[in-house]
Amino acid sequence: VLELAKGFRGKKVHRIARDRVAKALEHSYRDRRRKKRDFHKLWITRIGAAARLHGLGYSEFMHGLNRQKVELNRQLLANMAILDPDSFKSLADSVSSLPPLKVSLLMPFFLFF
Amino acid sequence: QKLRAGLIPQVTEGRRWLLIDAKKEVLGRLASKLAIVLMGKDKPTYSPNKDEGDICVVINAKHITYTGGWKLKNKVYYWHTGYIGHLKQIKLNHMIERDPTLPLRKAVFRMMPRNRLHRRRMLKLRVFADERHPFDDKPLVPWTMPPRNIRKPRIYVPRSIKLARRKLAEREAAAAAAAAESEGDGGTAQEGVDRPQ
Numbered sequence: 087v088l089e090l091a092k093g094f095r096g097k098k099v100h101r102i103a104r105d106r107v108a109k110a111l112e113h114s115y116r117d118r119r120r121k122k123r124d125f126h127k128l129w130i131t132r133i134g135a136a137a138r139l140h141g142l143g144y145s146e147f148m149h150g151l152n153r154q155k156v157e158l159n160r161q162l163l164a165n166m167a168i169l170d171p172d173s174f175k176s177l178a179d180s181v182s183s184l185p186p187l188k189v190s191l192l193m194p195f196f197l198f199f
Numbered sequence: 200q201k202l203r204a205g206l207i208p209q210v211t212e213g214r215r216w217l218l219i220d221a222k223k224e225v226l227g228r229l230a231s232k233l234a235i236v237l238m239g240k241d242k243p244t245y246s247p248n249k250d251e252g253d254i255c256v257v258i259n260a261k262h263i264t265y266t267g268g269w270k271l272k273n274k275v276y277y278w279h280t281g282y283i284g285h286l287k288q289i290k291l292n293h294m295i296e297r298d299p300t301l302p303l304r305k306a307v308f309r310m311m312p313r314n315r316l317h318r319r320r321m322l323k324l325r326v327f328a329d330e331r332h333p334f335d336d337k338p339l340v341p342w343t344m345p346p347r348n349i350r351k352p353r354i355y356v357p358r359s360i361k362l363a364r365r366k367l368a369e370r371e372a373a374a375a376a377a378a379a380e381s382e383g384d385g386g387t388a389q390e391g392v393d394r395p396q
Contacts, residue, residue: 128247136243167243 129164136167140178150181214323215253216334217342221303221326222262224344229263230306232344237320238311250316254323256339261299261328265291276305300326 090110091103134144142150151158156177158166167174217236221229239245239252265271274291294301303326311320325332 128245131240131245132243135241135245138241139243164243171243 126160129160132164132167133160136164136171136174137178140175140182142178142181147178147181150184151177153184153187154180214251216337216339217253217255218339219255219257219342220259221257222259223264225266226263226302226306228347229344230303231310233257233303233307233324234310236342237307237323248316250319250323252320252323255325255342256332256334257300257303257324257326258330258332259328260303260326261295263303265302271295299328 088098088100088103090107091098094103094106094110130144133147137144137147163174163177166177219229219233233255235241236255237252239250242251244251265274271292272290275288276291276294277286277288279286289297291302304321304324307324308317308321311317325334
């Protein structure tokens with residue numbers, strides 16, 4: 087346990103370290119799951135910011151990509167936005183040049199009943 | 200995600216100096232966009248642990264518009280000094296007299312996340328009441344708010360008035376059609392009457 091307690095602030099006595107190490111292990115278990123969420127959030131924020139630089143919003147951009155059956159994941163897209171802005175720009179252009187979807191107004195009325 | 204060292208992309212320009220003219224901008228709407236810019240969230244290189252937002256120099260703060268007829272006289276800012284019973288308050292008009300930059304600064308302060316970067320980010324916001332600012336030697340880039348959809352107000356028109364208007368329109372259309380027939384045209388265009396939605 088004392089080895090696991092490396093880097094802890096002052097809690098290097100076995101009795102205390104036991105509890106702190108248990109807590110730290112709990113945190114790491116939980117945060118391994120959280121890390122995936124956090125990065126997902128970060129990528130979405132970055133993609134949104136990059137899309138706004140091209141006049142689109144995150145939602146429009148992803149919708150356009152889905153319509154074109156482009157299945158790049160957000161990690162890739164976020165990195166692309168930073169490191170390869172030209173290909174990101176071409177993706178954004180392909181989205182903005184899509185024709186708008188025609189929404190039929192009659193259908194929802196029938197679906198409600 | 201980590202940027203690989205050595206590959207310096209063009210989007211990370213570092214911090215820019217932005218000049219924002221607050222004349223006729225609505226307080227809250229301007230403040231929310233300022234908070235986004237100060238946090239750096241409009242850049243694709245945003246990281247929540249880094250303080251990479253742009254430096255915003257806001258001028259003409261005393262010409263900010265406060266919408267709503269009640270705000271200037273009745274909007275109250277509260278704060279508590281920590282001593283028992285000392286809940287202080289000040290109204291917006293008095294606050295503007297004391298320091299016209301305060302409403303905007305408080306608004307932006309409260310729109311940003313309260314973390315360790317909070318105060319550092321606020322230091323990047325410099326608000327001036329007038330046009331003058333001491334940053335003439337810096338490369339200031341003017342920045343405008345993104346365009347805004349101002350909704351048209353929905354005016355409620357009673358049904359009777361709508362019916363009357365429609366009847367008038369029908370009569371005029373009939374009169375126009377009659378006038379066209381009397382001139383001797385071949386076909387008259389039939390105008391269908393649309394129900395107003």
